[in-house]
């Protein structure tokens with residue numbers, strides 16, 4: 565479907581609300597990252613959380629075509645989804661493994677991050693049962709305070725790990741808390757120092773890790789001293805950067821991957837002085853052309869955008885009026901209709917570009933008091949993801 569196709573009958577037999585996934589933009593962004601790091605630095609593509617809402621399998625396939633050799637997921641369940649889709653690249657499971665997942669990961673050659681001794685023991689047992697040696701990546705907590713062995717107790721942990729003969733510490737990693745905030749660069753430097761000391765301690769305990777990695781998107785773009793020999797960017801692959809990278813990174817050349825679109829379900833003329841939507845929070849102050857859109861907060865369009873958000877119709881902005889409800893949102897298209905005929909079925913852009921006008925996920929996030937990741941991750945499963953058809 566082209567952006568200018570206004571015939572509602574050209575849609576398939578489904579509600580006309582969809583997320584367009586521009587895999588060419590994803591591939592472009594991967595190449596931008598590739599160029600940002602030295603040639604000998606491995607780039608892991610973080611595709612956790614369904615590739616931040618963009619569709620993990622489709623994104624991983626395209627990234628593989630671009631040469632991605634490693635994917636990161638949060639859950640073993642997410643790794644299994646990639647394996648079931650015949651993706652055979654290396655997968656790092658960032659969140660660790662639970663119960664039987666240790667054995668499932670060993671069997672599927674999914675590499676767990678370990679940060680608890682019993683988790684390492686479970687992987688060791690599963691590998692021993694198969695007569696194999698399984699790779700694990702050891703996570704160090706250098707200041708984030710979430711997962712990871714605290715840097716001050718890593719020496720003892722690494723010594724105990726060395727007794728587990730069926731695992732190999734293939735990687736040592738940590739995660740930055742504030743790599744996107746120049747005002748906190750001292751803290752980032754402290755994390756780097758703690759990591760380097762921890763890496764020494766791990767080596768002293770007899771391990772010979774192949775990979776050492778610290779950098780998320782912000783670390784990849786703003787802290788080249790922290791590239792190690794592997795980086796783990798997520799957000800920038802999806803073209804999210806305005807609230808991800810430090811403000812100094814003004815135009816990193818990344819392209820947004822997701823657009824959220826819908827079509828006018830019902831257009832109506834409303835006289836001045838009437839209220840619209842739940843709670844009667846909006847009152848027309850003039851004769852108003854109101855368009856009801858078939859999407860709402862259950863689709864991931866934030867209710868916080870009630871009476872605040874904007875959409876694009878025929879290349880022009882139109883404001884959200886009244887409360888965003890579960891399945892429906894009302895917009896005021898009166899001013900658009902002055903310049904361009906507006907009809908039922910016309911395409912509306914909630915995130916993305918139409919003509920010269922653009923609404924970024926970052927802008928939607930800012931209006932909703934959150935970050936762009938929560939917006940794209942929040943686009944729910946009932947919104948179909950569609951690959952974009954080439955222009956023309």
Ligand SMILES: *Cc1c(COP(=O)(O)O)cnc(C)c1O
Nearest residue numbers: 610658739780781796797798799
């Ligand atoms: C999510 C995550 C990343 C990627 O972070 P971005 O900000 O999206 O680049 C990297 N490493 C770990 C451990 C993560 O959990």
